[in-house]
Amino acid sequence: MPSVLLLGSGLCAPPLVTYLLDHGVALVIATRTKERAEKLIAGRDNATAVELDVSKEGAMDKVDELAQGVDLVVSLLPYIYHVQTAKVALKHKKHFCTASYIAPEMEELDAQAKEAGVVMINECGVDPGLDHMSAQRVIDDVHSKGGKVLEFFSICGGLPAPASNNNPLGYKLSWSPRGVLLAGRNNAVFLEHGEKKAVAGVDLYATSHYRKDRVEPVGDLEWYANRDSIKYIDIYRIPEVRTIIRGTYRYPGWCDAMRKFALFGFTSMDEVAYGGRTYAEFTAQVLGLPSTDGLREQVAAKLEVPADGDVLHRLAWVGALSTEERVPEGVSCALDAMSHLFEEKMQYAPGEKDMICMKHTFEVEYTDGRREQITSKLIDYGHQPEGNTSMSRTVALPLAIAVRAVLEGRIAKPGVQRPVTPEVYNLILDEMEKHDVKFTEEVQPQHVIIRHEVKPMEERTPLSPVDVAKVVKAGIRVSVERSPTRCFPDAEYEAAGATLVPAGSWVDAPASTIILGLKELPEGDAPIYQRHVYFAHCYKGQDGAAALLSRFHRGRGSILDIEFLVSEQGRRVAAFGFPAGVMGAALGLLQWAKQKVGGNLDGPLKPWPSYESLVAEVKAAIAAAGATPRVYVLGALGRAGKGAVQLSVDAGLDPVKWDLEETKGGGPFPELVNEADVLVNCIYLSTKIPPFVTLDMLEKDHRLAVVSDVS
Secondary structure, three states, X not given: OOEEEEEOOOOOHXXXXXXXXXXXOEEEEEEOOHHHHHHHOOOOOOEEEEEOOOOXXXXXXXXXXXXXXXXXXXXXXXXHHHHHHHHHHHHOOOEEEEOOOOOHHHHOOHHHHHHHOOEEEOOOEEOOEHHHHHHHHHHHHHHHOOOEEEEEEEEEEEEEOHHHOXXXXXXXXXXXXXXXXXXXXXOEEEEEOOEEEEEOHHHOOOOOOOEEEEEOOOEEEEEEEOOEOOOHHXXXXXXOOOEEEEEEEEOOOHHHHHHHHHHOOOOOOOOOOOOOOEHHHHHHHHHOOOOOXXXXXXXXXXXXXXXXXHHHHHHHHHOXXXXXXXXXXXXXXXXHHHHHHHHHHOOOOOOOOEEEEEEEEEXXXXXXXXXXXXXXXXXXXXXXXXXXXXXXXXXXXXHHHHHHXXXXXXXXXXXXXXXXXXXXXXXXXXXXXXXXOOOEEEEEOOEEEEOOOOOOOOOOOOOOHHHHHHHHHOOOEEEEEXXXXXXXXXXXXXXXXXXEEOOOHHHHOOOOOEEEOOOOOOOOOOOOOOEEXXXXXXXXXXXXXXXXXXXXXXXXXXEEEHHHOEOOOOOEOOOOHHHHHHHHHHHHHHHHHHHHOOOOOOOOOOOOOOHHHHHHHHHHHHHHHOOOOOEEEEOOOOHHHHHHHHHHHHOOOOOXXXXXXXXXXXXXXXXXXXXXXXXXXXXOOOOOOOOOOOHHHHOOOOOOOEEEEOO
């Protein structure tokens, strides 16, 4: 019968003990709380419990003695003891497993473990553990299809289940309260859009650094970055990634409260003798207040928050304003004083359930240029009151499955390792599903954002609500930025199935998003990461073109310029066409009429509410001019040319229509300056040709008064 030495019998031990005993593994549990271990193994023949306090002198000698009689050592001890116990296991060529992170000192044992043929599995719990496995499975699948992972977010939180989320801080303890408070002191390093970013621990909870998410069926959450994400580029084998951030979920409000706690000294580790003071006195001393009189108002003023607001409500609820409860004797730092309050206030009541909420988000690009967003999500609830917590199950079961697989030779590769190879993660994830712990993977439909146009007076839109409804029906997610100037009301887009989002939302959209617009993007220097479909006007030496192209280059975004979208026959697919010709002819005629009465068409212009109102204004202007202009339309058979012709006809004119037949001999054409009053050019040129009108022609007497150049 295979045998295991289990060091520690804390909160996560019960599922592991039950699993191993149920699968015929003999178990020796060495723990400081022998009575707890004996309850876990009551009625079991293949298990014994021995007392062991690893903090006492000579404890490692006892571990050495016990390790000699087993096949594998599991450490559920505090992380500071993992390397010591791993060295003992390695000394006797015993396999070693733990759920904790690999420390540098543990990494140094790799060569020795390989030489000895010893398997040493680390980071095999939930986070770390299941997060590695589920992420690596998706990454490996993407790579097998020739894809690249451009962006990767991995966020996890151990939280109260929604039905048990009933305190102002939105949190209950599934691990050490001191550890919870210390987490807010850890610096974070991550890669975002190709740029390495570092956030000091004191700033982690700042509004500018924590982010918001909505995870169904949980609802709204917030998250902050967690320690060093950059090292996982190599661990997950994704050198191509441009963004990688690992983070921690909390319910809304946590970050704002913890930010205030940290900024004003409530998590300080400076040595101060707080023991014996009331918590009101403690708070006054931490904040440097003169007394506890009117404490709530004093604290509110110091923290610069409303006295009846959420932050003060949370501080009062946790007990930091209490005039009765006292800081335990011997407490010598603010963090430990707050840990005591957290320990008292944030326990799960009988019957309340905890929850593990984990979500990976991948932005992926394939060799054909196709991009997609993949999510992998785990929502697991505790089995209280009869069963184990979600935290204990998701920490212990992956570790137990790995232990059994090592004992049975199904995991045999020696060395210090994480569960990031297919032979390990598939084995564990597949069996976890039998325990109802399952990740749901989903490829999100293509996401399109129609952005708000920032160009002055621009009211047009690339897609009408009618067309948006067609796109949504085709299975594409459409978001429309709210706009006070767009010619269609926001409500019509919402009715068509689009989601309304604030103007400027496209800036933070994932790389896989298609951003649809018409004209110029807002000015700036920030890199651009997405694919933008619009008239960029940056290929002909226009002002600002180099700076714009640099933004796309630096962000690895791309421009799909509508101006250069052509069919297989080389004909432009998307163009303003007919209405562009209408407007070109109308503006040319309005300018001609103004010139006739000694003026000019002054801006800024405003859109006309209808075609009929535009025609009426043009006709009125011609009548006021007291003459009838002669209009020449170049490219009259094209889309824009037909629009110019139609407007001229509707305005009561008989335009001269020129197209390929009339211009095939090549210019210049004297009649254009001698016979026309208004020349509307609707010819789109892709190659250079002789000019139709030259400056020399205009220096002589001529009739031509206005050129309206639509193209």
